[in-house]
Amino acid sequence: MSAEETRHRLLETALELIWQSNYNSVGVNEICKQAGVTKGGFYHHFESKAHLFCAASEHYWDNIKRELDTVLSPVNTPLEQLENLILFIFRNKFNAESACVRGSPFFSAGLQTGCEEPMINDSLQKMSQNGVKYNLALVRSLMAGGYLEGEVEAERVARLLSQYVQGLAGFARVNGCPCLETSRKDIAEAFYRLTGLKREYWFATPPTWGTCKA
Amino acid sequence: MSAEETRHRLLETALELIWQSNYNSVGVNEICKQAGVTKGGFYHHFESKAHLFCAASEHYWDNIKRELDTVLSPVNTPLEQLENLILFIFRNKFNAESACVRGSPFFSAGLQTGCEEPMINDSLQKMSQNGVKYNLALVRSLMAGGYLEGEVEAERVARLLSQYVQGLAGFARVNGCPCLETSRKDIAEAFYRLTGLKREYWFATPPTWGTCKA
DNA sequence: GATCATACATACCGGTTGGTATGCTGGTCA
DNA sequence: TGACCAGCATACCAACCGGTATGTATGATC
Known part of the structure; x- marks a missing residue:
């Protein structure tokens, strides 16, 4: 899985999960698990959960x-x-x-x-x-x-x-x-x-x- | 503070706090603190956080x-x-x-x-x-x-x-x-x-x- | 082949969560 | 006067939270 694809999957997964509930009740762990990415990978691409959210919303x-x-x-x-x-x-x-x-x-x-x-x-x-x-x-x-x-x-x-x-x-x-x-x-x-x-x-x-x- | 008043204050406080944000991001601790009730008091009156919410919504x-x-x-x-x-x-x-x-x-x-x-x-x-x-x-x-x-x-x-x-x-x-x-x-x-x-x-x-x- | 940055993986951290176990206290009743 | 119980208060718990520290595999560059 390429770096760009990893990032993309995190964005899409975050959208999908927050879609189903809301920002507060979706955890970083769940996003990672669902996206098939480890926490290290997550924080390599995004500074924080909030940053991911903003990137996802722009995406x-x-x-x-x-x-x-x-x-x-x-x-x-x-x-x-x-x-x-x-x-x-x-x-x-x-x-x-x-x-x-x-x-x-x-x-x-x-x-x-x-x-x-x-x-x-x-x-x-x-x-x-x-x-x-x-x-x-x-x-x-x-x-x-x-x-x-x-x-x-x-x-x-x-x-x-x-x-x-x-x-x-x-x-x-x-x-x-x-x-x-x-x-x-x-x-x-x-x-x-x-x-x-x-x-x-x-x-x-x-x-x-x-x-x-x- | 009477038992009925304690219960009432928990209901009102829960309403006020959830009012300002939402169910997920309001904790039991915060409700208790705001209401001036300890956790023991809370769980004496309500079986769980969800039960409080339901009671509050009916109230x-x-x-x-x-x-x-x-x-x-x-x-x-x-x-x-x-x-x-x-x-x-x-x-x-x-x-x-x-x-x-x-x-x-x-x-x-x-x-x-x-x-x-x-x-x-x-x-x-x-x-x-x-x-x-x-x-x-x-x-x-x-x-x-x-x-x-x-x-x-x-x-x-x-x-x-x-x-x-x-x-x-x-x-x-x-x-x-x-x-x-x-x-x-x-x-x-x-x-x-x-x-x-x-x-x-x-x-x-x-x-x-x-x-x-x- | 040595160097080095990218792209992760793993283990762990302090803080907070909802929930519990137990102790205490004042009033009620036999 | 002692038993009893509602009505709490205190201390504590495992689980989970967002975030971090550190190790490692891999490919590009010189």
Whole structure:
């Protein structure tokens, strides 16, 4: 196993484990064991657990960003962008194969709060604000296209969307995820309502990005 | 200090501490120290940390329920109920004096997830579903009063509200809470949008329950 | 072939965790 | 007056935590 691969596996494993629970309850030992790396290896690549977390969150965002840029690509119409984003969030929050809730460790970053490390809080904040930016872009293009009704304050609506997305995973995790179709409808309807999308466009646009497995 | 008072102080302290962070990162020692109770006292009253948590969540819900029954009292009009609930959530999520985010440990229960104890997950689920029930009652009375536009599926909307509330604290915690007035407007607008409240009623109803300090 | 840095592996550390065993103390009751 | 018991207080435990000190295998460089 090469050095780069070791590092990569630590990042991915940390994501996967924190994904399933949270920062505080995932130990370095567990990450190492799961990744097949010894503690010496861990601390060779990362200064501390907090540093790993920050590196992992950046690594995660790199992937997300690439997908989001596709989802919200200008080649798509605003309505398609909206539908694609809904689909994207749905797919990132729920694991269709195992019908369990993954919960997106950083996008819904608040789940991790409560740790004192300022470095981590900064990292989470950056991640969250990145999400708001993409929502803002979407809302603005919907506005420009005349798809929204009433007067819309774009920044506020973008924030509302982020707040909602933030809560999605937590709610689903606590209450279980009995019906994936329901979850997807929930997300869609929340986005329609929160953006103020005109009724005539509700559930009117087939998604163009990727395929929905559920 | 009487036995009942000791127990009560443990419950309250546990709430306060978990409030500020989460279940995993709050230790029994810290709870005891903060409550002025020794470990022997703790384990005299509670079988385990998990048992304390469950008892605390029930204790918390007892208080919340009493407030919610006032907030959503039938003597208030549906619009007043809506505004009161918004105010209630605002006051429970944000601490006006210290301008910090409290985050309501059980109402937005998902913040705590990631611990393996099934007993705790059950407790959180119960708490979350209680919240949905109250949202459902509100939506139904808004429906009956003709305050909503379009066709509304009450259960879904109630769930959307809970999902949103769930995310509020997490988002605010991560991103800070620079302006309380903004936060309150966010909550209000999200509730108006998610319920589908007719535009003519937006920000039209002065709250009747308690007073807003912010 | 000697040198040397990278990339780990192993063993260990002090501190903290949830939990327990036991001792003590003041009030209740026969 | 002595037995009894709830209601703690104190001391302690094994397990685990994040982190470190040190040893070693391996490939590149001169």
